[in-house]
Amino acid sequence: MNPADVVIVATALLVSSAAALLGVFLVLRRMSLMSDAISHAVLPGIVAAYWLTGGEAATVPALLGAGAMGLLTVSAVELLARSGRVRSDAAIGVVFPLFFSVGVILVSMYFRDVHLDLDAVLYGEIAYAPFNTLTLLGHELPESVVLMGSLALLNALFVALFYKELKLATFDAGLAAALGFAPGLIHYLLMTLLSFTTVGAFQSVGAILVIAFVIVPPATAYLLTRRLPVMIGLSLLFGALSSVAGYVLAILLDASIAGMMATLLGVFFFAALLFSPLEGILATRRRRARQRRQVAARLLVAHLAQAGGAGQLEETARQLGWTLPEARTALETARQGGWARLEAGRVDLTPRGLEAARQGPKLAV
């Protein structure tokens, strides 16, 4: 691993950390798509900064311009939604394409063939990270590492300092306001930091892929835990894992580094979606199937209890409108619960089964 690799991976790690720290709260506050809107809408701000500084890469003006555009986007969406004429999702859906279009038009009219080409707008070029350096305290450091390091630190400070306020404003904005915590201020701070992070990450992962770093790791963590600190930790972990593995894969396959990282984030998400013990599709299906079997078994027991505590399986199935296999499954579940016995096609309720039928909710058959 040469120094360039280290710089690239370090940049990616910092981008994913900075993004995931904010993303956790965006996902919980159901505002994930604000990151979509902001990441598109900062483009005119960045272009304006390029234009004002004469086409040079200018970090601070770009940050300011994009921060302003980010807040403008948030305000425009809220203004539209509050006018009552357009729902908030539609408001997001029209605001950012407009801003992004203006940005694209500006790029194609004035900045064709300069540093700012459209590919870089979309998926950045993290491979250039080692080449842009700046001198800080006598050391020559990669600009991206310094920039994203500062942003990650800033976001970490924000989350650490305002942890209680963030938590309260996220889970109960009304209570937060009643207690004097100013959830509105927290909201705008979050949006400002999101704009900064988006622009900072813009050069390395591009305007659209930054959404992947903001939303996907927290969404993956959300499927795996119900605790906020664990969710933050898992988000950081998934971000870091995809950064490292995505880089390795991208080099092997000769594909976009940022694109590969986003792909891996998606892979982690789908893995969690399938296999999470808490919310995964497999676990949920298993749980729902078990619940169905339990209900069927209770129904069977209740029906038999009404019929005097015993009955022919086929006859019972017919009465309940079940197929024979369905009835057998229900009987099997009832037998596992010690509620019923099967002898020569005749089902007998055990004393426990009778007790269950008496205790259980009255089921109309």
Add this chain to the structure above:
Amino acid sequence: MNVLLEVFTDYTLRNVALGSALLGVVGGVVGAFAVLRRQSLLGDALSHAALPGICLAFLLAGAKVPLLLLIGGGVAGWLAALAMLAVLKYTRLPEDSALGVMLSAFFGFGVALLTFIQNGDNANQAGLDKFLFGQAATIVAADVATMALIGGLALVIVTLLYKEFKLVSFDPDYASTLGFPAGRLGALLTSLAALAVMVGLQTVGVVLMSAMLVAPAAAARQWTDRLGAMLALSALFGAASGLTGALISASAPQLPTGPFAIVAVSLILILSLLFAPLRGLVWDQLRSRGQRRTLQLDRALLDAHVLYNHAELSVAALAARQHTSEATAASRLRDLEARGLARPAEARWTLTESGLAQARILTGPGRGGPERDLERALIAAARLEEGQGVRLTALRHETGLPAGQVEALARELVGLGWAEPCPAGWELTEQGHAAAHRLEAQLRRAALTPARTGGAL
């Protein structure tokens, strides 16, 4: 203006314009349902998710076959929508996060594939990245035919299932109880969005497609409350902005079509939001300013009434009572004068008969007593009168008051200058109409707020 003519003569421009207009129509119609179903951002996710499909179709075919690429994109978007539905069905992840995950993960995969292809040695790949923002200039007649086929399919489905789609969009639960497969119809509408995305891939590209679905529909919604009209307007807006984008980009080299179409459709939306009749924000502002003014005058009249009865009505006294400057108080009194409710009397002001009556009405809607009867007579007269005058018998019917009292009330209305005799009985004067109008507004307000107690003092 040359550009406009060239639409008919220039081969490239004709294709571009046709393709863009086609996208506008299909996006407008399909998008209207998405907006009504609160799925505005689904189009965004669908279109971003189309990118890996395009790339995979290219990898499989080894060449840029337009129809294959479009189908690849549509299928990938459709898969993303299905995955999103699965997330919503099985987990508690919020819908916006589910959308965001599909959008960014699929797009990321698409970017990885795209760069993988670009860095490979297939010489056919040049121009594949044009699907990101679209490049209408490369559209040829065969592309337009493909787009017309796909878009036509979507429009035919909408026409055939119009009633069902309408029901599902406005009240899916009711649709279910009627026996319509609401879930499957919803999924079909989502699939239509995927078709619209396929039509838009070459013109506006995957990144900006969502606006072509959302903005025309949101704009059309401001103009009408009827679904049919909304679909037609939405299609019209979409087509107009598509054409605008095509024409602008043709007017100079290096201008992209898609972004200009988006800017055009956004402008239409902004204008609609501001100026559409009834729902326009500008009219809203004017209306609420008028209402504020009416309220302000009512309050001035009430305060003037109190001063007139209990002290002296002068500019200074009104200013003190209303906590405002003398200039403002004077202008309010002049406004009252202009409406015939007050008039200057030497150094003071006095209320006219009409002003006194109106003040009495304002102090107590909802009370019984003589004023209440007068109010009822006035409103009843305003309702009865349709240009041909009011008869006393009709008024008696309407108010349910004894004949003698109705006659006395009518005389009182005439005395206030609110009514005058006419051949058919008598009719309300302009002032009378205004008073009735204000009174009705006042009663509506009173009905909406808890009952007030007592008068102004």
